Amino acid sequence: MPTRKQIKFIERNRGRMSAAKMAARLGVRKAEVNEVLRRKGPPQGRPAEPLFRMPRVKPVWRFAGAALIATAALIAYSNSFTGEFVFDNQMIIAQNPHVMFAQNASKIWTEHYWAPSLWSNLYRPLTLYTYYINCHWLGCGGDPTGYHIVNLVIHVTCGVLLFYFVTMLLHSTTSGVIRERSRLVGLCAALLFVTHPVTTEAVTNVVGRADLLVMAFVLAGLLLHMRGAEGGRGAIPLNALAAVCMALALLCKENAIAMIALVIALDVLFHWPKVRRKDGDRHTVASLARYLLRRTTTCYVFYFVVIGGWFFARYLVLRDIPPALPGLTDNPLPYLPFLQRQATAIVMLGLYLWRLAFPLTLSADYSYNAVPAVESLLDLRFLASLAALLAMGALAVWSRRRRRFVTFMALWFFITIAPVSNIFVTTGTIGAERLLYASTPFWCALLALSAFHLFAAFRMKAALRTAAPAALLGALAVLFGVRTAMRNYDWESNLTLWRATYRASPNSVRAADNYARELLAEGRRGNLQQCRRVLEGVISFAGDYSEAYATLARVYLEFGDTARDGGRLDDAAAFYRKAYQTAAEGEREDVKRQLRERRTFIEWGMKESDIVIGGKWDINMALAHAALKIADIPGESAEESEREKLYDEAHRAYRVAVLARPQFAIAHIELAELLLMRAERLAQDNPKRRAFLNEAAVSLVRPIIMPPTPGILRKRAWENLGRCYFMLGYSANEHLYHPSKHGRYDFTPGKEVNMEFIRRAVKSLIMMQMANKNYDDARNLGRVAVKNPRYRLPPAEVRRILGGTYSFADEEIWYGGAPPEN
Incomplete structure (x- = not known):
């Protein structure tokens, strides 16, 4: 008779090898092999009953469950299609040139998730590419309706896959009443899932698609893995397809890496006991280790290859992005x-x-x-x-x-x-x-x-034991659907979203701040008082969330403008002073935030040279606006020295804002307008006048050559540049021309003054990217500056800039090199 080890070999290769081959391999008689095969399991040539299987139903009911799930989801989310792009949707979809412009599609696969607006260490190209498909292949463009429909389709797919997964698992691993009703249990679970209100943030919020896609691919991969758990000829293709699903899920979002743990848990709980009984092994750690090793060589190797490839792809894309921790506001x-x-x-x-x-x-x-x-x-x-x-x-x-x-x-x-x-x-x-x-x-x-x-x-x-829980769960699904439909209205617009969020989380400083901003943007009478109540209620525990201080300063500025328009100059001055004090306090809190974040980054092992923590754009813009308002009030800054101090403070705040967000054109333009105003107040022979005008010219050219600058701001920059040229002694009509056909300005070719300021503006932008540690953007801009005939920067000069280090205190950043001689 064959030994125990030989019996295990025969059982392991049942259906894979003929009895004659196994006998020749083991050195035993064919009759002995057939005896083992007859004694254990079904006869040779007849496949063993699969471990995971769906219950048999009539063809008419085969897709009834899926149709019911789709209907329930459609009813629950029928009012979600009219929602706008809210929250992060604007930056990731509507304002993302990689999604909206077909020529940038390849950058989706070679840049990080938040490019080009912000920087991050996230890599989710497949999610972004689905937005690109929505925009161009499906013709949705900037209309959110098509994006909402695709989200719902993916959500329904997740519900159907969950229905099949739960049904297959219950039918294969339970007995008695639950096994008989496994299909009904799976259907009820899927109905609860597709109508559960907590899923609205992933479904109605368009950028929640990453979570939808991960769920769909993970469930599909688990179903394929279950079908391939029995081994045989079809196991390798099924396991490979499951690994492909995992790869697609990882390209959608990072948490898909949990699939490997789900696969191992599924095998250990359901597949290993059957293998153990077949092999006659005991329930020991050694037996589990042998099982996992065997599964690694036959199945898990596909998943590990995928995970290794994903880490390598992330490294190639994100290697130049310095490691960072989240901001204190996002994750304390x-x-x-x-x-x-x-x-x-x-x-x-x-x-x-x-x-x-x-x-x-x-x-x-x-x-x-x-x-x-x-x-x-x-x-x-x-x-x-x-x-x-x-x-x-x-x-x-x-x-x-x-x-x-x-x-x-x-x-x-x-x-x-x-x-x-x-x-x-x-x-x-x-x-x-x-x-x-x-x-x-x-x-x-x-x-x-x-x-x-x-x-x-x-x-x-028996019928009542089946109908009663089904009816109870169905009623619960209806209640879930009603709450989901109510929640969809909250995601209708930014105003409705932040109003609901503020009511649900009144202690959230961000919720209060964004709600106040939306009230300001709405511009209705009475909103100012409501904004003031909301922000003053949270400012006491706002800590270093400087955005709340900035918004409250804006509210005080609005009050001051209203008072000034009504001729109440004293009230206007009081509000402007209050805005200035609020903004200054917010800046102090922002400095504390920067120091705390820097200290924490160092404690977490980051190099100090890799740490980039800049000032907040909003608070510095508000501080500059408040300082200028006070300086313009008659009698508030009667002495010229006090007015100059306010102008210096506004100048410094604008510079911080520009360096914090170089891509925001408004800060560059307002900085230049301040410099032009200060230059007008100085005598022709004052050396400061020429310095102010040169910095203003570079500040105005920067938004002109930046592609994302909106048309209105671009026109404002051109008009101010013409004014700056006139004050510098150049003829704006000769150096800038205004084609009447398109109503657009441009630089007159062949003028050395134009080339000087264009080159300085390009170098200034490169230095700003270097100061913010955005090395990829700096290198890309440097390549454009060398190759583009409009800029024609010498390669040696670009290399020198890329090899340097820059900070806010460097005057080179603001002039694009050494300040011009007066």
Whole structure:
């Protein structure tokens, strides 16, 4: 008789090799091999029953479940198609030249997620490319409706895949009543999922598509992996396809890396017991290690290759971007001590569970002060959250033998939430409801399973035991759908979104600030008083969130303008002074933020030379505006020295704003207008006059040669440049011309003065990018400056600039080199 090792070999190769080949390989008789095959499992030539399989139903019901899921999702989200581009949608989609212009499509795959507006260490090219497909292939352009429709289609796809996944898993791994009703349990779980209100931030918010795509690809990959779990000839193609799904998911968002843990958990809980029984192994760590090693060589190797390739692609794209931590406003956790950071992250996980169970209050913002940091381990929020997480862990351990489906779904939550939990890896935000999208199936599946388990224990007719939980879960799905439809109205516009967010999170400084900004933008009478109440209510705990100070300063400036228009100069002066004090306080808080962030970055191991922490654009613009308003009030700055101090303060604030956001044309133009005004006040022979005019000219040419500058601002820059030329003693008509056909200005070719200022403006922009550590943008601009005949910068000079280091204090930045001689 064959030995135990030979029997294992025969069982492992059942269906792969003939009995004669196995006998020749093992050195035993063919009859002995056939005896083993007859004694264990089905006869040779007949495939073994698959581990994961769907229940058999009539053809008419085959797609009924999918149709019902699609109908429920369409009803719940039918009012979401009219929503505008809100929140981050403007910067990532509507104002993204990589998405909106076909010639920039290739840059989607070679630049980071937030390019070119901001810099980040995120790489999600496939998500951005779906926006490009929306814009160009589907013809949506800048209309949000088509983007909302695609999001809903992906959401429905996720619901259908979840239906098949839960049904297949329950039908294959349970017995009795639950196995018989596995299809109904899976359908109820999918209906709860597609209507759950917490998913609206991923579905109605267009940039939530990254989470939708990850969920779709992960579920598809898990289904393919389950089909290939039995081995055989089709296992390798199925495992390879599952790995392709993982690769696509990773190109959509980074948290897709959790799929490898889901695959291992699925195998260990459901596939390993069958293999162990077949091989006659015991339930030991050594047996598990042998199993995982075998699966690694036959299956997991595909996933590891994908993960390695993804890390390599990220390195190629992001290698020149310095490492960074999120800002204090977006995620305050990295700036807390270790234990306090972990405790607050646990509170956030508890809040996630609460949102899943009771999705009545939803918020689009959990940033600074929306979730106060845990100050003591006796904090009730921390204790309740820790108890809930421990209870889930205990449930997973208790169910690991008889109810392995429960264990797997509990692990699903921990695995999918781990990459975004801030416990193991710091992310860009402390929390967001869209991050819950991948974890929501755990709650929906366990809720559906619990309802059917509960009614199965009652003594009632079999039909009633099936209909009662289905009706109860259906009613819950209806309530979820109603709440989802109500939540969709919150995402209708920026004003409705931030109004709802402020009401849900009144302690969120960002929510209050953005709500006040939208009220200001609306321009309705009475909004100023409401803005003032909202901002003054949060400014006491705004900390170093300088944007709130900037918005409040804008409100005071509006009050001052209203008073001035009414002839109440004293009131106007008081409001302008209050705006100036508020902006100055905000700048001081912003300096504290910069120092705190720099100290934290160094503690986390970053090189000081790689740290870039600039001043905030908003607060410095508000400070400059307030200083100029005070200087213009008669009697407020009667002495010339005081007025000059205010002008100097505005000059400095404008420079900080320009360096913080070089791509924002308005700061360059307003800086130049201040310089022109100061030059007009000086005598012709004053050396400061020429310096002001030269800096103004360079500041005006910068927005003219920057592609994203809007037409109105570009015209404003040209008009001020003509005025600057006149004050410098050059004829604007000779150096600048205004074609009447198109109504656009341009530089007159062949004028050395024009070339001088253009070259200085280009060099100034390169230096600003270098000062902000945007080395890729600086190099790209340098290549353009050398190759473009309009600029014709010498390569040696560009190399010199790219090899230098620059800061706010360097006068070269503002003149594009050494200041011109007067």
